[in-house]
Amino acid sequence: MKHFPVFMSVEGRRIVLSGGGDAALAKLRLLLKTEARVTVIAPDPAPQIMRWALEGRLTLIERPVEPGDALCAVLFYAANDDDAEDARVAALARADGATVNMVDNLHGSDFITPAIVDRDPVTVAIGTEGAAPVLARRIKRDLEERLSPNLGTLARIGKGFRHAVEALPFGRARRDFWSAYYDETGPRALAEGGEEALRPALKSLLDRHLKGDATEGHVAFVGSGPGDPDLLTMKARKALDAADVVIFDRLVSPEILELARREAEMIDVGKEGFGRHTPQEHINALIVRHVADGAQVVRLKSGDPTVFGRLDEEIEAVEAEGLNWSVVPGITAASAAVASIGQSLTRRGRNQSVRFLTGHDVAGFADHDWAALARPGEVTAIYMGKKAARFIQGRLLMHGANPDTAVTVIENASRADERVLETRLFTLEPDLGNAGLSGPALVFIGLAPRRAARALSTPDLQEAL
Ligand code: SAH
Numbered sequence: 001m002k003h004f005p006v007f008m009s010v011e012g013r014r015i016v017l018s019g020g021g022d023a024a025l026a027k028l029r030l031l032l033k034t035e036a037r038v039t040v041i042a043p044d045p046a047p048q049i050m051r052w053a054l055e056g057r058l059t060l061i062e063r064p065v066e067p068g069d070a071l072c073a074v075l076f077y078a079a080n081d082d083d084a085e086d087a088r089v090a091a092l093a094r095a096d097g098a099t100v101n102m103v104d105n106l107h108g109s110d111f112i113t114p115a116i117v118d119r120d121p122v123t124v125a126i127g128t129e130g131a132a133p134v135l136a137r138r139i140k141r142d143l144e145e146r147l148s149p150n151l152g153t154l155a156r157i158g159k160g161f162r163h164a165v166e167a168l169p170f171g172r173a174r175r176d177f178w179s180a181y182y183d184e185t186g187p188r189a190l191a192e193g194g195e196e197a198l199r200p201a202l203k204s205l206l207d208r209h210l211k212g213d214a215t216e217g218h219v220a221f222v223g224s225g226p227g228d229p230d231l232l233t234m235k236a237r238k239a240l241d242a243a244d245v246v247i248f249d250r251l252v253s254p255e256i257l258e259l260a261r262r263e264a265e266m267i268d269v270g271k272e273g274f275g276r277h278t279p280q281e282h283i284n285a286l287i288v289r290h291v292a293d294g295a296q297v298v299r300l301k302s303g304d305p306t307v308f309g310r311l312d313e314e315i316e317a318v319e320a321e322g323l324n325w326s327v328v329p330g331i332t333a334a335s336a337a338v339a340s341i342g343q344s345l346t347r348r349g350r351n352q353s354v355r356f357l358t359g360h361d362v363a364g365f366a367d368h369d370w371a372a373l374a375r376p377g378e379v380t381a382i383y384m385g386k387k388a389a390r391f392i393q394g395r396l397l398m399h400g401a402n403p404d405t406a407v408t409v410i411e412n413a414s415r416a417d418e419r420v421l422e423t424r425l426f427t428l429e430p431d432l433g434n435a436g437l438s439g440p441a442l443v444f445i446g447l448a449p450r451r452a453a454r455a456l457s458t459p460d461l462q463e464a465l
Pocket of ligand 1: 227251301302303304305306307308309331332333334337382383384385411412413414415440441442443
């Protein structure tokens with residue numbers, strides 16, 4: 001380690017920066033986050049620097065650096081975008097006793113500024129001793145994604161509560177308390193009730209820990225999206241990371257299940273046997289049992305849990321027992337499918353509304369307002385529509401739909417094996433039957449793939465567009 005990372009106290013102390021161009025601006029954006037007194041010395045400062053000076057955020061001296069300018073400064077930055085000028089001012093600053101950084105000059109610098117992830121008061125500093133700035137940026141990006149923007153708020157409020165937590169025995173008990181706060185209780189309270197909800201949540205968490213009744217079960221109804229793991233939300237990933245139990249459906253892709261915490265118990269409620277037909281009451285009872293046992297449960301549903309997902313029945317079962325739950329939305333199949341064919345669900349002048357229908361319901365093929373659906377320009381996304389295609393085709397034609405209406409069927413949207421069938425209403429069957437699709441598929445009435453929108457006359461099965 002050639003450079004030793006430390007966090008320097010700069011509150012109320014003087015930092016001097018020489019330069020008024022791009023390098024200076026980049027450093028100033030960082031320095032102005034601190035509570036240091038910042039002075040900029042530049043004969044020709046950028047307008048932004050002048051604005052900061054007018055706002056009183058820094059002191060601006062409009063001339064080149066002179067001997068004595070860096071007296072009493074804790075840090076000095078040479079940021080002139082000019083090697084010779086940087087070397088000149090660095091020598092002057094050192095003579096004044098300052099510790100010097102020359103921007104983009106590792107060897108000329110007494111210290112280097114790390115890449116920073118800022119969740120004040122939590123700060124992560126990343127350094128590679130100049131070896132791999134690209135790597136530092138990647139690590140920063142990964143951490144920016146992983147560390148919730150709320151972490152600073154959690155830490156700030158948590159700090160005010162440290163004294164109360166001393167009621168718990170030193171060591172393990174306190175560590176468990178803080179883990180529960182940062183991983184579960186804090187983020188949840190913040191999401192549900194904002195900053196004001198944090199203190200009461202801390203208090204009731206502490207009460208539970210003092211009583212030795214530490215774990216409180218919870219179920220998150222999480223949308224897994226259409227299949228591509230990159231289409232998971234950050235919240236979904238975090239929930240999977242923290243899960244004790246994952247209860248998943250048939251359509252959740254294996255790559256997504258891989259992301260669950262290694263120790264999590266994985267329960268498949270979507271296969272034949274225990275089954276595709278696992279009765280809803282069994283699923284409800286399973287969720288309730290695990291949550292009541294104090295587990296962090298993820299109930300993973302394909303797409304968005306609020307779309308044809310029987311979500312309400314599960315929420316009601318959990319609520320009837322007075323247990324905790326939350327919903328993490330996901331990308332529904334219709335969104336992923338239109339993205340693949342380059343179309344919008346709504347379009348000015350074409351359709352002001354879009355309908356999501358199910359092809360069949362508990363009573364068989366589902367009935368709908370066919371006359372409304374048959375109007376020109378309407379866009380309809382039909383979920384679970386493969387078997388019902390002939391029925392839907394018949395109903396629409398019977399209610400006056402144009403037989404030439406574009407129909408697109410997208411199978412396995414967003415997955416590697418995605419396929420697109422492009423057809424018209426009057427050829428939907430037999431085309432769909434002939435295509436022999438075996439994966440989940442969405443039928444769009446009123447949309448053609450953008451690329452082929454002008455040449456609709458040859459219905460055929462295409463590979464992913
Ligand atoms: N909650 C899910 C829908 C569940 S119903 C969502 O929001 O997407 C199951 C139906 O969704 C399937 O029959 C199929 O019509 C559709 N579906 C789910 N995943 C799909 C995918 N990757 N590609 C196309 N259709 C999909």
